Amino acid sequence: MALHHFHLTANWPGLRNDVGEINTGNLQTKVSIPLEMDGPGIGTNPDEMLLGAAATCYIITLAAMMERSKLKKKDLVLCSEGIVELSNGVITYRKIIHRPKIVLLHNAMDRDIRLARRLSEKAEESCMISRALKGNVIIEINPSIVKGKEF
Incomplete structure (x- = not known):
């Protein structure tokens, strides 16, 4: 078993509505509470970072599964939405x-379209971030699969 360690340092110099900084590997950014939650909205925030982790894990997993299945694609684009409730x-x-x-x-072929749909669903089950969120956050997949134009 191989263990991988990821490290993050955070600095928060003030109170709730101040701005902090995080630094982890290739990610260095300011963080604060988003405007929608009555914060300053500077830099990123935990909601965006969780969505970013889920989205990047999902698209990388999907691309790897497509490659292993030898499903040729012209393009792969992902739009993701996070829904947060205040109650x-x-x-x-x-x-x-x-x-x-x-x-x-x-x-x-039609079988390629079916395979793409099946892989788009299986990628969510296989992504480590999706597995970490399972039981706490609903993750829904709404794929659009099209054929590219011939040039």
């Missing part, structure tokens, strides 16, 4: 919706 002063991350757009080659 009685408690903030809960409720749902993440991934909307992958898979553009297959112009000569893709």
Whole structure:
């Protein structure tokens, strides 16, 4: 078994509505509470970072699964949405919706389209961030699979 360690340092010089900084590997950024939650909205925030972790894990997993399945694609784009609920002063991350757009080659067969759909769903089950969130955050996949134009 191989263990991988990731480290993050955070500096928070003030109180609730101040701005802090995080530093981890290739990510160095300011952080604060988002404007939508009555914060300063400077830099990123935990909600965006959780969505970013889920989205990047999902798209990388999907691309790897497509490669292993030898499913040729022209393009792969992902739009993801995080839904956070504020109820009685408690903030809960409720749902993440991934909307992958898979553009297959112009000569893709029906079986390629079915495989792309199946892989788009399986990638969510295989992504380590999705597995970490399971039981706490609903993750929904709404794929769009199209054939690219012939040039």
